[in-house]
Amino acid sequence: MEGESTLVMVAVSESTINGYPHASISSKGAFEWTLNKIVRSNTSGFKLLFLHVQVPDEDGFEDMDSIFASPEDFKGMKNRDKIRGLHLLEYFVNRCHEIGVPCEAWTKKGDPKEIICHEVKRVQPDLLVVGCRGLGPFQRVFVGTVSEFCVKHAECPVVTIKRSAAETPQDPIDD
Amino acid sequence: MEGESTLVMVAVSESTINGYPHASISSKGAFEWTLNKIVRSNTSGFKLLFLHVQVPDEDGFEDMDSIFASPEDFKGMKNRDKIRGLHLLEYFVNRCHEIGVPCEAWTKKGDPKEIICHEVKRVQPDLLVVGCRGLGPFQRVFVGTVSEFCVKHAECPVVTIKRSAAETPQDPIDD
Numbered sequence: 001m002e003g004e005s006t007l008v009m010v011a012v013s014e015s016t017i018n019g020y021p022h023a024s025i026s027s028k029g030a031f032e033w034t035l036n037k038i039v040r041s042n043t044s045g046f047k048l049l050f051l052h053v054q055v056p057d058e059d060g061f062e063d064m065d066s067i068f069a070s071p072e073d074f075k076g077m078k079n080r081d082k083i084r085g086l087h088l089l090e091y092f093v094n095r096c097h098e099i100g101v102p103c104e105a106w107t108k109k110g111d112p113k114e115i116i117c118h119e120v121k122r123v124q125p126d127l128l129v130v131g132c133r134g135l136g137p138f139q140r141v142f143v144g145t146v147s148e149f150c151v152k153h154a155e156c157p158v159v160t161i162k163r164s165a166a167e168t169p170q171d172p173i174d175d
Numbered sequence: 176m177e178g179e180s181t182l183v184m185v186a187v188s189e190s191t192i193n194g195y196p197h198a199s200i201s202s203k204g205a206f207e208w209t210l211n212k213i214v215r216s217n218t219s220g221f222k223l224l225f226l227h228v229q230v231p232d233e234d235g236f237e238d239m240d241s242i243f244a245s246p247e248d249f250k251g252m253k254n255r256d257k258i259r260g261l262h263l264l265e266y267f268v269n270r271c272h273e274i275g276v277p278c279e280a281w282t283k284k285g286d287p288k289e290i291i292c293h294e295v296k297r298v299q300p301d302l303l304v305v306g307c308r309g310l311g312p313f314q315r316v317f318v319g320t321v322s323e324f325c326v327k328h329a330e331c332p333v334v335t336i337k338r339s340a341a342e343t344p345q346d347p348i349d350d
Contacts, residue, residue, distance in 0.1 A: 157208070
C-alpha cells in the first residue's frame with residue numbers, strides 16, 4: 001500500500017551527568033517524541049536512524065590514569081571510546097526492537113554539528129530530530145547549540161525537541 | 176490501541192502569483208510533506224489543523240475600484256476578504272476529506288508570525304509545519320520570513336519545509 005519508509009534520523013548524545021552508556025535527557029526526549037507523536041502505531045511506515053557523534057577527547061583527561069607502553073595500548077583506547085558509543089546506541093536500538101520499528105544506528109567521531117549535517121547530506125533522511133536543552137540566550141553563548149546549527153544548515157527538514165520544565169535538571173547546562 | 180491523535184498545525188498562505196483562492200507553492204509543499212512523510216497510511220492517528228492568517232490590507236489598494244456609499248459596503252469588503260481566505264482553506268480540507276484524514280481549518284487576521292505563535296499557544300499542537308521559500312540571506316532581508324520567527328518563538332516543535340529547486344519560481348520571492 002505504502003511507498004518507501006519515512007527515514008527519521010535522530011541525533012543522540014551521552015548524558016553529561018551520568019556519562020556513558022546513559023543517553024542525555026534531550027536525546028531520550030527527542031526519541032520518545034518521535035515514537036509517540038510521529039511513528040505511533042505505524043511501525044512499518046518508518047525507519048529510525050540513530051547517529052551518535054563522539055567528540056574526540058583532545059586533552060586526554062579521560063586517559064590520565066592509563067599506561068601506554070605500546071601502539072596496541074593506543075588502539076585499545078580508541079576501541080574503548082568506540083565501545084562506549086555503541087553501548088549508548090544499544091539503548092535506542094533495544095527500544096526500537098521491542099516496539100518493532102526498523103532502525104539503524106552508528107557512531108562517528110568529530111564536531112557533532114558538522115558531522116550531523118554531513119551525515120544528513122549522505123543519507124538524505126526525510127526528517128532530522130534533534131533534542132535540545134532549551135537554554136536561554138545567556139546560557140547558550142557558552143554552550144553553542146548543535147540544534148540551532150542543524151536547523152540552519154542541515155539539508156533536510158529539522159525539528160528540535162526541547163526538554164520539558166519537569167525534565168530540566170537544576171543546572172540547565174546539564175543534560 | 177492508540178491514544179489521542181497527533182495534532183499537526185499547518186500554516187497556509189495564498190499564492191503571491193495567482194492570488195486567492197490558490198495556495199502558495201510553499202504551503203502546498205508543507206501539506207504534501209505532512210501527508211506523505213508523517214501521516215502516511217495512518218490517517219486515524221493524526222488530525223491536521225490548517226491556519227490561514229490574512230494580512231489586513233492597510234493601504235486599501237485592493238478596494239480602489241470599489242464604491243463605498245454606506246456602512247454596509249464596508250461590511251461587504253470585510254466579508255469578501257474572509258470568503259477569499261475560506262476558499263483557500265477549502266483546497267486543504269477537500270484533500271484531507273478525500274484521503275480520510277480528520278482536519279479543522281480556520282482563518283485569523285493580523286501579522287502571520289505573531290498570530291501563528293499565538294494560535295500555537297492556544298491550541299497546543301504536537302507539531303507546527305510551516306512552508307518556506309528557502310530564500311538566501313540577501314532576499315530574506317526584504318521579506319522577513321515567518322518560518323524563522325516561528326522556529327524561534329512557537330511553543331511547540333516546528334518543522335520548516337523548503338521548496339525544492341524544481342518548484343521555485345523564476346523570482347524566488349514569489350510563492
